[in-house]
Amino acid sequence: MPQIKPTRSELIKLQRKIKLSKTGYNILKKKRDGLVMNLFGMVKDAKEAQETLEESYEVANRYLGMTIAFEGEINVASCALIKKGTPQFQLESKNIMGVQVPKISELSFKKGINDRGYSILSTSSKIDETVEEYEKVLEYVAKAVEAESTLKKVLNEIEVTKRRVNALESKIIPKLESQKKFIDFRLEELERENKFRLKMIKDKKSKKSS
Template structure:
């Protein structure tokens, strides 16, 4: 057996064998926990993907609706008139950003703290569609940004956890098992040698007794 397949041990003693058995039990327990965690991360990942798909579809529909309204207004009023009308409506929004815990992963939390203010400006009928959907578009943009970042951190955590699972499954646990097997074979070899030695001693003593009797 190659030394690369074994753990480094100070001396092949039975106490070391007991320690290795305990270490094997801990490694298997951690491996099981990490595999369960990996399953949860994958489940959460696909939940987020579905949410993101629905939100992107809704956003595309709203943007398409707004674009049709803008095209009509542009054809009717031209770029200059539309710019003059939209300037009073250009208000800022506040965004709240924090983090939250999802399956043990620090994921972003982004929320709109304030929405565009309502104005008493009389708008052309062709631009009303844009004005009505803009709040929902902002909500969707913020939510999509949050979900995309969440997917990113989940993906990073998945890769990190997967590496640890693979290391335990394909490196550490097999090495512990091989080392335990190696120690057992050493102890069995010692036991056989001890039995052979005792037989030789017994044979020598028996012969000496026979000589003494003669």
């Protein structure tokens, strides 16, 4: 710590810094705790989304299996030739305790039977229902993606915050405090020196005068 000048103004500066760090530390700690608290809910959400996705995928596959069994693979493949457009969705963001997380809105996977491209006359409701199930799957995929990426971002944020808190707690604040101690010590020493010197001068003066 040689570069620190043990001056009073430094000390004041340092004191201010320490105070700031401590407040920051407290706030970050609270944020961390808050995020962790939120995390439990999110994990549950993500897990649920995953499960519904899996479930709906299973259901859809079953529907597909049945449709293929009843209508023939060739008929289904023929209907599948019309893949009209890619599904559209709107991506927005949401703020959770200062974390920007994605939010998928305006899910437009679901189509009416007339908008799917095939004619009603030449198909059956088995196709409809299978398509509907797969549309549901798509929807759940979007939801799962949303939940999962939120989870990821929040986890990331918690990690960062935790690191910061740790840094403040175990590095920055102790360092500042030791600097403050050092300055305190130096200043005290200086004062003592001054006192001693003053005493010496006083003694000399009184000797001279007496």
